[in-house]
Amino acid sequence: MQKKENFFQGVASEMKKTSWPTGKEVVRDTGIVVSVVLFFIIFFYGIDLGISELIKLIK
Numbered sequence: 001m002q003k004k005e006n007f008f009q010g011v012a013s014e015m016k017k018t019s020w021p022t023g024k025e026v027v028r029d030t031g032i033v034v035s036v037v038l039f040f041i042i043f044f045y046g047i048d049l050g051i052s053e054l055i056k057l058i059k
Contacts, residue, residue, distance in 0.1 A: 021029070
């Protein structure tokens, strides 16, 4: 039982050392992630359309 108590005390101690992002940082980083994902969606969609058209021309 002592090991469990030591484990949870260690977890609590480490969680106090953790620096959590501010609300502004979370919003900013979320915006960056959404923008990058949208960019790659559009990029790969364009590549897919291009390859599809090349295949149609070859046939």
